Amino acid sequence: MDLFSGTIQNLENALGRADIKQKVLTNNIANIDTPNYKAKKVSFRNLLDQETSNLEAVKTDYRHVDFTGSGDDYSIVSSSDTSYQQNGNNVDIDKEMTDLAENQINYQALVERMSGKFNSLKTVLTGGK
Template sequence: MSLFSNTFTSLEHSLNYAAEKNRAISSNIANVDTPGYKTKNVVFKDMLYQEVSTLTAKKTDMRHFGFQPFNKVPFSTITNSNTTYNHNGNNVDVDKEMSELAKNQIYYQALADRMSGKFNRLESVIKGGN
């Protein structure tokens, strides 16, 4: 889809991130009573660096700085093994996880709506503006 715009690629990566985050949160909630279970979280910073690395700076003067190159590393899931909230060694805070799930669902829906709007505009152009 990069033929038309990098927006589709960015939205695709963002949707993949939100889906992976949803899987991690769902796993955390499902294991709320599992002894020794440690929460998982999806790291966004790596995805941000990946997206920023595709940017190019337009320099109007030789003294301007360009964007620093970043290593392209996809987002990753990490396990938080440093804390324990329950007597069984588990560190899932169900209230926090439910809040994160709600935020992530809103984020995912906003991305899906944006992607849908892009495709609708593309369809309109293909059909000749009707």
């Protein structure tokens, strides 16, 4: 019997992903003036691929998307085909700051949900006192 129904582990995994994204975003912002630096982003596409690999689907046409997945939980990719500055740097500070704020809000919501889960467990363990 799973006591916590996987909720705490799912929240922990989500916090880990938000932490990784935070590190990549702050690294991009820190390198705003670095010549030829290319902005990086975290791709969690592999997670979706892993989840869809559990689905039983029948392809009725060769053009349909495969339901297979593999690899790590995430990958860090850089976009080398653009350049926003004269020195070859492609960090868009407005986009990075927007993504950073969004990630911080998401992280805070996850922390509050985790805290609420632990408070509920504490209430159960203390008998509502």
